Amino acid sequence: MAMWRSAVFVAAAFGVGCTADIQSPPAGMGASGNATPGSGAGTNTGSGAGSSVGGGATSASGGNGSGSGGTSSPGSGGSSGGTTPGAGGSSSGGTGMLNPNCTPQIEATSQIPRLLNAQYDRTIRDLLGVTNLTAANGVVPSTLLATDLTSGMTDLAWANYKDVADKIATQVFADPKLTANFIKCTPAAGDTTCLHQTIIDFGRLAFRRPLTTDEVARFDKVIAAGATITPTGAPMEVAQALLYMFLISPTFIQRAETTAVSDGAGHFTLSSAEIAQRLSYMLWGTTPDAALNQAADQNMLQTPQQIAAQAARMLQDPKARDMVSAFHQHYLLMDSESHWATANRDPATFPNWNPAVVGPIDDETLKFFDAITFTAGSTFKDFLTSPIAFVNKDTAPLYGLDGSKYGADLTEVSLDATQRPGFLTRLGFLMNFASLTRTNPIYRGAFISKQILGIDIPAPPAGATQTALPDSPDLDTNRKQVDAQTSGDSCKSCHHGYINPPGFAMEAFDAMGAWRTTESNGVPLDTTADITVVDGQPTVHVNGPADLMAAIASSPGALQQYVKQWVGYAYQRPGDAADQCDVAQLSAKMAGGNYAILNLIADLTQTQSFRLREVSP
Amino acid sequence: MTPTKRPPMQRRIFLKGVAGACLAAPFLSSVHEQWAKAQSVPATPPKRLVIFYTHNGTLTTRWFPSKEDGALAASDLTGTYLEPLSPYVNKLLLPRGFRSMNSYAVGQSIDPHDQACGSKLTCAYISTESNRYATAESLDHTIAKQINPGDKTPLVLSVGAPSTLIKEVISFSAPNTAFPSNVNPSSVYKLLTGVVMQGGSTGGSTGGTSMTPADYHVARGKSAIDLVTDDLQTYKRLNMSKADQDRIDAWLSLLRDTETGMTDPAMQAVCNAATQATLGITDAAVTAASPTGSITAGNVLGPKGTADGDANLATSFTKGGDMMMNLMALAMTCDVNRTFVFLYPGYVIYKWDGLMMTKEHHGLSHRTGDFTVGGNCYAGVIDMIAQIDTWLAGKFTRLVQTFDSMPEGDGTLLDNTATMWLPELSDGAAHNLNNLPILIAGSCGGYLKTGAAVNVEGKTIGKGNSESSCQNGGTIGNTGSSGGNQPINKLYVTLMNAVGCKAADGGPVTTFGVFDGNKDTDGIKNPGEVMALKAS
Missing domain, CATH: 1.10.238 (Recoverin; domain 1)
Structure with a gap:
């Protein structure tokens, strides 16, 4: 878990592309008592308590190029990519999608970063x-x-x-x-x-x-x-x-970069030894090996082709698997304050609850990503569609398999692809993103919309998360309850537009991750939903999880989000404005189809930004 | 008045042009001379600031004594969390009525904990970037730049796991630059063993004039300085960014500072093995107080621990934290540092010292047992919070005890220091920053009033409403406080003057921070220190 756990990475896990975190404690009732505006008690004198109800989004902007809204702070290297002139991050029509017709930029970074x-x-x-x-x-x-x-x-x-x-x-x-x-x-x-x-x-x-x-x-x-x-x-x-x-x-x-050879276009070309160092710390998190050193000594790390050849070799090394796993922990928010590893069910409601599954279901998720990534030719789509799974004696029964056939270690199996396509239908996501006694469509939907589809949804307004789950005879499904709970003016646009629909499609899985067609009270489920796959574009109608996964798999927003996370992670500067053109162009390449995950990782070494250094300001 | 935003090492240039905020005394002598001075026992004991920081607020109703203003007697503390501090009541100052900056949904609306931590010691907004770091330098660094020997950075320590997350960082060496805590007592010990006199020679790999000349460690240390200096000098000749150059300069100055050892006999007389032994700092004790591997990190949603990680967490919160206190006292005696921050992070399950929690502290502070706010009370939650609060009060008491047990000048370390218990929040469920429960032990060399509560708001504030709900289940109501809205900036200004900071014109400091109202655009509207907090 700790691989590459740096200030940058950990911090980034919170918010690249989704500044409003779904995990952190929402607004207190009363940071100054504003749960009941004007109620007197608990109100900060002169503080304007309550004035921001419904306006909580203002300071949480600056996600992933959200239209024309997020201007970038000069020199801040921050997360508000998207509108820096020339960075190519300008998005079109408020969709959050970056335009690949851009000029790549190079961020000025420290020449002497210390080893993490x-x-x-x-x-x-x-x-x-x-x-x-x-x-x-x-x-x-x-x-x-x-x-x-x-x-x-x-x-x-x-x-x-x-x-x-x-x-x-x-x-x-x-x-x-x-x-x-x-x-x-x-x-x-x-x-x-x-x-x-x-x-x-x-x-x-x-x-x-x-x-x-x-x-x-x-x-x-x-x-x-x-x-x-x-x-x-x-x-x-x-x-x-x-x-x-x-x-x-x-x-x-310190990992010094001191070579000052001009590239003739206002930048410095890194030496082969400096490239070797960048390659090894990016792809392995460690010092160059003998082959890299030899290539550096022969000055054979100058052209994109030379670098690509080394990257391809390095990705075959087990050290790269560690790095890829650490990246996916970052992508899934496992390395930050998130729902992962917190699965806990009320045994009264779920008699088959077994705390022994908490670790293995997270491990399964990472093994899934590892297996897909390192299977030759696998693409982003496979993350959402592959039927493979990893089970042990404790988790197998939750997939409907015979636990006695498995030991303590995780074993690869293949599940029913119509019910269990991709990682979002595995126990790790389904169980961690649920509540003690019931499914939680908001947790699931918010994660899918924000972290996977990359839609920039603002933080909930102050007090919003205290809205109780309504309970009445006509609200006979979890879906109806949540729908009613989020129908208030300050909730509705985000919840009904973005967060709830994917969560409702995922109601086909109960809080223990089991497939179901009815609620526990026997009422049939409704797993149809109209999904906002890309903000500002027409919704996609789905009938259930498999449709949803297909929609995500083909979503340019989800691809861009995945690429954006990779670029920020690999270059150790999440959300950097200058990198957004690289994000756009790599995303476009990926959208072209048949672009393996390993190709994407290798192509992170092919940008100008990887090869050149900006002259220090 | 806007804050002084500047990178380190810029001070002398800065001094000449800007007025108003807390700046270094003009025309400091060289770093080396500073350190040489620091090694001597000052004519009067140095003044210091220690900030003891705890998360998730408290049950304000049980924390505050009823008395809001006037002389405090031991009996005033009876029945409150502060009762164990009764023996020190004459050395306590209870400032009532302060609010720290950036209340959620009043200033920014990013996250109440992130805002509380990032703005706590900066009185500035936090960044909207994903790291949410503070956008200004924090108080400890501002003060350290003026009062620390040898330009040293503050000593920022914590129990728990190392973390660079905003929820566990309150110290910022520059805008958007976190200065995370150090959590390993062994590491702090190593810093001090190079300074402390060990039966005729300073320990570690450094030495002074009284050292045995044949000590090869001394020679190796000098050889190392030469080598490292040469290496750094090659970087210094490059055309690097100002930030990179500053990093090189900071390193170079450390070589001059830390390698020369202690030569003043008077300092050797107090900063020695005997003092170390008095404080219980031995190799074995430090080892026992240090982690044997990873430490379970806290998490808003509940810690994700392993058996080893949990054991190390428990060690860190108990033996580890206590050893950190001892090490701080030793660092103070040896005048290694005069600015300290010590944190007890808030996202852990208390399972030590007889506490048997099943939910992490943050969730309990919400009264729900998890990260959600509002709704139903978790059964027995008030008592659970009280147990943790009592434990934390015990830790502050131990810190006070430790400092007060060490003679210095005419008094004790405690007397020459402002040792402040500063909370993240007032009440954990309300997340309010007004009516903060703040306690200061020690007069800081006679500057601060002691044995008193001082209501700075001029009207009755009360103890808040932490127990207005959840006494017997039910739903969570408003647990915050009304009143207590005087800007904490003024308290900080008072403390800056107490430790000896000066404004650019050589007079008292009058402002700290970016803003003291509701929004950062408000700026500082209420400058000056709080006269009522000063000893008369």
Whole structure:
């Protein structure tokens, strides 16, 4: 879950394209007592309490290019993409759809981002074979580092980089197998050749580029000082000091991009070593491997074709699967404050409720995305239509399968494609997006409309979420109750227009994820609905989940949303205005059909923005 | 008056041109000299600010003493959450009637918790970008830039899991730049072991003039400084953005600061192993208070824990938090920092120290047991909230105890510090920011009034309505408060003056934040400190 969990990513999970979060606690009654405007008690003196009922959307704008509404803040690199002149993000007719007829932009980013803590851990693992610190309760190294922060180095953060470096170096030199990851030769007393060569060889890996002459000289000075900075001056002690020095070097801790070669059009071309670094941290979250380093050393990472060849290779590596899984956690909001992993049912209502399914149903969701992504040729459509599923002894019965045929591990099965097409008909979504005693069409519908279709729905107005679920004899289905609950003036436009319809289509599944045709009281279900697939365009009529999934699968809005999430995640700048043209053009490519997910990921390395650096302002 | 928005390290330039807000004293000596000074025991003890921050509001009815104004006696605290603080009543200041900025649906309408956290110490709006970070620098950084030794950033600590989410971040080093908390006592310990005298030498890899010359660690440390400095200098020569250059400069200044060690014998006499031992800070105790792996993170909808993660969470909230307090006291004694923020995050299930919660704190604070607001009361919820509130009050009491147990000058660390319990919200279900339950322990070197409640609104405010519903099931009513709307900016201005901040003209600070009314466009309309909070 923690892969690439950075400030940027985690934060982004909340709101790219859907600034109004469906998870966070809605407006209190009374942030200043405005549940009952004017009621006196609880009203902030002079605060204008209650004045914003119905107007809660104002500050929550700025999603995914919502028509002409969301202007982007210059230099903010924020989520309000879509209308930056020249960025190609201008949308047409208030549909939220980006126009691919645009000129790609390049965002100016830091030249010296520090390794995120998760990247640090994997880098140490891949350079030195150290995954857990024996001197610190066996924790992963970054447990001792300061929490990821983007501002300048602090005394605390620096003290801890040094501490962790010391612990790692000690551990590496306590184990000959690990030592060999750092030093390949055996230094004799008084002979500096081996240590000097280690500076050059390990330095190439640690700095992710060859060391300059000055840098080699800098580390040679450490060798020269060896006798004074180590207990006995023995060569291996000096070697350990060298490793410590590498690990506290700013060039190791920061992923620097310093090449200043003009591309002739106002940008800088990244060096091959810098491209290798971008490739490996984007696709693997770690340091470049030998093949990437070799390509960099041969300056073979300059053309889009060269980069594409490496990307294709890298996507076959298991490290890419970790990254893709982390992305899908981000796409599904699993890495943030969301409904995932919170499935909980009232055993009185659902006697077959079993808490043991909570973990496996989320795992199934990720395995589903992994399987689709890495099956050659699979496209976005397959996420919504594939009948494959992964079950264990506890979850199988919920799909109507015989649990005794399965063990504790998840096993791939194929379900009835007419009832169970795609991930939104799997237990993970169906059970997590439900309430204790009943289905919750609002949770399901809001997730589908906002996070999957990418429709920019504002936050609910203050107090709206306190509207009770009405209960009367004529409201004999959950659908009717929810429909009535959301019929108020301040609720209706969003709920009846966007949120409720997909939720109602999904009423074919109960709160335990089981297929059904009637309510628990025996009243037949109505799963027909008119779905707003793209804002501002005619609705699509569906008869139930399978129709809905087909509509989503062919929705340009859903494609664009998926691409937008990928671009923001991969480039570590969710919703960045300058990236919206890339989003538009990749989305157009994807809409062309037969465009595999793996092609999309590889094409993230083919943009100008990936290859070039904007000159610093 | 608009806030001073500037990147770090810009101060001297800034000083010359702008007036009004809290700025550094003019013409600071070099960073190195600053640190050298900081290593000496100041003629008078340094003044400090400690912010103890808790989430999800409280049952205001049980938190507030009845007395709103005038001298406080121990008996005034009886029966309230503050009762355990009775022994310190003469050192307490209870400012009544403050409201923090950006009430939901009054200022912005993004999310009441995000707005409360992001605006709490900034008095500015939060960003509409997806991260929802504050759009201005926070109070702790503004103050740290003026009073911290060696230009250091504040020490921002927390129990619980590391987080960069707005719901768990209140410190911002610059607009839209989160300064997340550090959660691992081992990490803070490591910062201090390089400073504390350990039987004749400072610990860690640094040393001073009294160190054994043959200590190879000292030599290695110096060699490392040279190497890292050279590396950073190559970046400094590049044509990078101002932000990147600032990052390099911050790092370079740390090398000068942190590697030189402590040389002043007077400081060595207090910042030493004996003090550390008094505070119970040993290798073993720090290890026992530190996580052994991942910590279960909080979540608005309920934590997603593993057995190990839950165990680490419990350790962090108990031994971990207590050790953080001890470490803060040591950092204060050694004058490593003068600005502290310490958070207890709010989205966790309290299952330690005899608390047996089944719902996370945030949901309980809503009275529903989950993230929804309004509707039916969760059975027994008032008692559950009270148990958590009482536990948190116990933690603040322990913090006060710890600081007051450490002599300094003519008094204690507590006396030379403003140790403020600052809540995210007033009542958790109402999410209101008016009538905030705020408590300050210590006079900050005699600046603040103590042993008193001070109603700054000039009329009776009351204790709010936290128990107006859910006593016996039923539906949730309005649990907020009326009144208590004086802008918290004025309290912050008072605290800035208490710790020694100055305005650009060298006079007292008069304003803090972007706005002190309802909207950010309102600006600051009510400048000045609160005279009634000052010792007479």
